[in-house]
Amino acid sequence: MVLHAPGHPLVLQERPIPVPGPGQLLLKVSACAVCRTDLHVVDGELTEPRLPLVPGHQIVARVEGTGQRVGVPWLGSTCGHCRFCLSQRENLCDAPGFTGYTLDGGYAEYCLADERYCFPIPDGYPDLQAAPLLCAGLIGYRCLRMAGKARRLGLYGFGAAAHILIQVAHHQEREVYAFVRSQDEQAAGFARELGAVWTGWSDQLPPQKLDAAIVFAPVGELVPAALRAVDKGGTVVLGGIHMSDIPSFPYRILWEERVVRSVANLTRQDGVEFLELAPRVPVRTEVRAYPLEQANQALDDLRSGRLRGAAVLVMD
Ligand SMILES: [Zn+2]
Numbered sequence: 001m002v003l004h005a006p007g008h009p010l011v012l013q014e015r016p017i018p019v020p021g022p023g024q025l026l027l028k029v030s031a032c033a034v035c036r037t038d039l040h041v042v043d044g045e046l047t048e049p050r051l052p053l054v055p056g057h058q059i060v061a062r063v064e065g066t067g068q069r070v071g072v073p074w075l076g077s078t079c080g081h082c083r084f085c086l087s088q089r090e091n092l093c094d095a096p097g098f099t100g101y102t103l104d105g106g107y108a109e110y111c112l113a114d115e116r117y118c119f120p121i122p123d124g125y126p127d128l129q130a131a132p133l134l135c136a137g138l139i140g141y142r143c144l145r146m147a148g149k150a151r152r153l154g155l156y157g158f159g160a161a162a163h164i165l166i167q168v169a170h171h172q173e174r175e176v177y178a179f180v181r182s183q184d185e186q187a188a189g190f191a192r193e194l195g196a197v198w199t200g201w202s203d204q205l206p207p208q209k210l211d212a213a214i215v216f217a218p219v220g221e222l223v224p225a226a227l228r229a230v231d232k233g234g235t236v237v238l239g240g241i242h243m244s245d246i247p248s249f250p251y252r253i254l255w256e257e258r259v260v261r262s263v264a265n266l267t268r269q270d271g272v273e274f275l276e277l278a279p280r281v282p283v284r285t286e287v288r289a290y291p292l293e294q295a296n297q298a299l300d301d302l303r304s305g306r307l308r309g310a311a312v313l314v315m316d
């Protein structure tokens, strides 16, 4: 499925099987989960995609020739020599390649990937269930690390990332407070099923102050809302790659050493750690499968908030 111009639906196209260059693997894709970042690419909020582009960066695939199962994440390549790469911060590389954005991704039957940026997928996860681990899980895990030791943790937006993260949070003996769109009873119910100690609308305050909050929804108004919900010294982590403008807010809600920070991309170390942790939790993902040619439908369902868990494209 190919994006020719932002703001237009993806187009189903026959393409020749790509030919791997040095260091690249030819992969037969079996599943690719849909991420909100894909929506930002397709809708034109991320402005520098390769075009035409095959989106998708949560790929579960088998290496042609060996049959080995691998996962391909958002971070597709780094330069290896900028000051960020040289200081264990390759997520901030000056010259990165991003799967499904600046590199063709996994909404396809075949794709290429740099061998050094692929992960082995833990046994016990079928392809479909493994796919959302590769971004929703990974980036969610990085956000959780940035939230520090917070015992009372707020999650704003209860989609693919939050439904994975709440399981990790419980494993680490944290309490989760889930904030969902006003009147979204279905999302609130889903959060309670997964063990949230409290659920509420995103403009409400929790019954007690939180130690940290993670904002997954791409809505700038949630930043001051989350700041009001966290206690002194609390951190608000912004997990998305794009967000609507943050409205101005009084300094007093930031004062007392509250911190607002974003999370960008991932390092391979995040991937290794999270994929090692996931089966020990054990994280179980809830997915809705779509055939590849229904990618536009999957994106629409994500855009409108109709999903429970993660959307995953499956190839046969
Ligand atoms: Zn670099």
Ligand SMILES: [Zn+2]
Residues within 6 Å of the ligand: 035, 036, 037, 038, 057, 074, 135, 136
């Ligand atoms: Zn993603």
